[in-house]
Amino acid sequence: MILADENIDSAIIRAIREIGIEVYSVAESNSGIEDSEVIELSKNPARIILTEDKDFGEWVFAHRAKNISVVLLRYEFKDTAQITAILLSLFQTRLADLQNKFTTITVQKIRIRSLPD
Secondary structure, three states: OEEEOOOOOHHHHHHHHHOOOOEEEHHHHOOOOOHHHHHHHOEOOEOEEEEOOOHHHHHHHOOOOOOOEEEEEOOOHHHHHHHHHHHHHHHHHHHHHHOOEEEEEOOOOEEEEEOOO
16 A cells, blocks of 8 residues: 655545555645654555655665655656656566665666665
């Protein structure tokens, strides 16, 4: 399951749902919550946080938040269709590989990093 941070475009959320992946949207259900609350929501049940907020990198690598999975999207608005296609392909082929990882997706590359111990 995916936990879409409130900065994720509704078209991206809709596209993920259309391929049969469950998405919990912060914008639809818990707008305005803090990043720490998003992290807690991602833990039970376990969900991959989908965000455009670089602060989640700080939570993972500086604060060493545990038991979370993050997919960070880095793109310009004009590239929304392209980043959506890349994301959908990744979710359809490697969703399980994203658990307990910090993944950054740009239109040029996908980087999947293990979380620090």
